[in-house]
Amino acid sequence: MNKVLKGLVAVVSTAAMAIAGFAGVSTAMAAETTHTVTITPAKSGHTYEAYQIFTGNLGTDGSLGNVVWGSGVDSAKLAASTDTLLKDKSAADVSTALATHADNSTQAKAYATAFSGVLSTTHTDSGAFSSAGNGSYTISGLEDGYYLIQDKAGTLSGQNDAYTSFILKIIGDDVTVAPKSTQPTVDKKVQDETADAEQGATDGWGDTADHDINESFKFKLDASIPAEANLADYKTYKVKFNDTMSKGVTFESIESVTVNGNDGTAAKSWPLTRTDYDATTPTPAGDGTQSWSLTIDDVIAKCAGIKIAQGFTVEVIYNAHLNENATVNDASGSTDNKNSVNLEYSNNPNAEGLGKTEDKTVYVFTFAITNKKVIDNEDGEPLAGAGFKLYKDEGCTQEYQLVKDATLNAYRPVKGGETAEEMKSSTNGTFPIKGLDAGTYYLKETTTPKGYTTAAVKTITIKATHTISGGLPNVVLSSDSTLDNKIVDKKGNTLPSTGGMGTTILYAAGAAIVLVAAFGIVFAVRRRNAR
Incomplete structure (x- = not known):
């Protein structure tokens, strides 16, 4: 036939x-x-x-x-x-x-x-x-x-x-x-306060940020799978975020996982619960970096009705903070506080297979200030034992809680379970602070050594512009930033006594009378003994 x-x-x-x-x-x-x-x-x-x-x-x-x-x-x-x-x-x-x-x-x-x-x-x-x-x-x-x-x-x-x-x-x-x-892409952002976020950031989300040590902030991971009719060939679709944090960053918790797509009639979001994805515990490596992953085995199965051929995104938001190992800037320059992510994704509609994107990296800065207590003028001798506290407001009612860190040899923001303490100037007069966010602070002398005059409240300013330039992180600290501070205590005056010279003469005359009387008594005793 x-x-x-x-x-x-x-x-x-x-x-x-x-x-x-x-x-x-x-x-x-x-x-x-x-x-x-x-x-x-x-x-x-x-x-x-x-x-x-x-x-x-x-x-x-x-x-x-x-x-x-x-x-x-x-x-x-x-x-x-x-x-x-x-x-x-x-x-x-x-x-x-x-x-x-x-x-x-x-x-x-x-x-x-x-x-x-x-x-x-x-x-x-x-x-x-x-x-x-x-x-x-x-x-x-x-x-x-x-x-x-x-x-x-x-x-x-x-x-x-x-x-x-x-x-x-x-x-x-x-x-x-x-x-x-077409192929998926992955992006990563770090959230900063909107007032000092990098230029072009949306709601504070950018490629760079600055924060205190031990201050909780957010990272956001975004996987984008563009609309493509041929995506309909996939019976299952897997996405896996691989996240690596430098030794100065500590993972806290996952805040949300959301798939945004279309169900064939309208745009729709699918918030995922903990049972819809697998998240590993951060694992430290020999260099101190920590890695963890979040996997959705099958977006199609977890998001009922989703039409992946119309494109979709996966958003993960999690909390983290800088720790005591963070790189601290006391001048303009770069940082090692980074966080990277790549995405593995289904890449074979005919069989099992995963593709993998290149890494996307963001950076977080934190800053240090040097403080020194001196006598009489900025070039004066150091003064030990003066006590200070740092405040967020000019009226010095909102204390910025700090603790002495022996490893850093400086004061830093407290973490959970720690109690704030008063800063004390050392024998060389210094009491440095490490791990501060950009902003304005107020340094108040709270304990003044005896014989010295309490210094006025000192305003401290950290103004930073951070960005990624040429693929590398960079921060520029403005010329009016006050990162090196001298706090001057004036030595008290020795005041004159009241009563004048008359009192002194009376004391002298009294002493002379006593001496004459003593000699008289001795002479009388000798005469009687001579008889």
């Missing part, structure tokens, strides 16, 4: 690098017996394989007659297949049924999946990537027939790219395939 596969072009979609349409395909047959497929635009790192599914007589109108199984089908696998689309069916039967379905239909995709299960080891691979123009690959030497084209298994695992879905195409001439390509 002569079955005809006429005009069959079934293109099966992809998740993040899909081929969903073809440009420049001529219906006229060329004279040569082999043909070339050009895939463009394209990215480097791919190896495409072409498997001949059917072969036969190809007519000038694109019809394939006398259909038989091609070299890309393994007869043993075909005989053992339990797929109802192939089981106990001839190539002619399968091609006839397949020809009744529309391009890019669910049914055509099902046939592509069925064919992928019976592929032989005979295939033709793409040549080297060409960077010319928009980038391209070519698969040459293809005879007339109906082909399945796919990415070579294992070539994109762990890469920031995605496998193409199965492509079905009649080839009877040189053709050019114009693929659609």
Whole structure:
């Protein structure tokens, strides 16, 4: 029986690098017996394989007659297949049924999946990537027939790219395939107070921030999966955030996990509970960095009704703080207080597989001030034992709670379970403070050494402009920032006594009378003894 596969072009979609349409395909047959497929635009790192599914007589109108199984089908696998689309069916039967379905239909995709299960080891691979123009690959030497084209298994695992879905195409001439390509991205932000956030920050969210040591603040992770019709090929879709904190950052808790997408009729959000995702405990490495991950095994299953082909985002907000290991700035410059994230994501609609983005990093600054108690003037001798407290308000009613840290050899903001203490100037007069946010503070002398005059309240200013420049963090401290402070105590005066010289003369006269009387007594005693 002569079955005809006429005009069959079934293109099966992809998740993040899909081929969903073809440009420049001529219906006229060329004279040569082999043909070339050009895939463009394209990215480097791919190896495409072409498997001949059917072969036969190809007519000038694109019809394939006398259909038989091609070299890309393994007869043993075909005989053992339990797929109802192939089981106990001839190539002619399968091609006839397949020809009744529309391009890019669910049914055509099902046939592509069925064919992928019976592929032989005979295939033709793409040549080297060409960077010319928009980038391209070519698969040459293809005879007339109906082909399945796919990415070579294992070539994109762990890469920031995605496998193409199965492509079905009649080839009877040189053709050019114009693929659609998309891939997830990940972003990370750190929240600052809006008053001193970096320029361009939205509600304080930016790439840099400044905070106190032990002050809780937020990080935000955002995975963005762009809208792409071919995402519908994925039966499951996994996302995994991998977060790494420098030794100066401490993880506290996850505040929220939210998926934002569309249910086919309108935009919708799916807040996830703790049972919808898996979060690991931060694990310290030898260099002090800590890593943890948050995984949603299947966004489709966890978000009932979501249409991932319309695109979606995943937002994670968590709390953290700078700890005593944080790098502290006492001048303009960089910092090592960083936090990075990358995203692993489903990248193979045909099988298991995960792609991986590059890292996105944000930075957090904190600052130090030097204080010295001196006598009489700023160049005076140091004064030990003076007590001070730091306040947030000019009226000195809101104490900024600090504690002495022996490791830092400085005072720093307290953490949970610690009790604030009065700062004391040391034998060299100093009492440095480390781990302060940018802002205005008021330093008040609360204990004055005896014999000295209490100093006036001193205003301390830290003005910082932070950003990422050339890929590196940088902070500029303004010229009116007061990071090096001298607090002067004046020595008290010695006051004169009251009563004047008259009193002194009386004391002297009294002493003389006593002496004369003593001599008189001694003389009288001697005379009596002489008789």
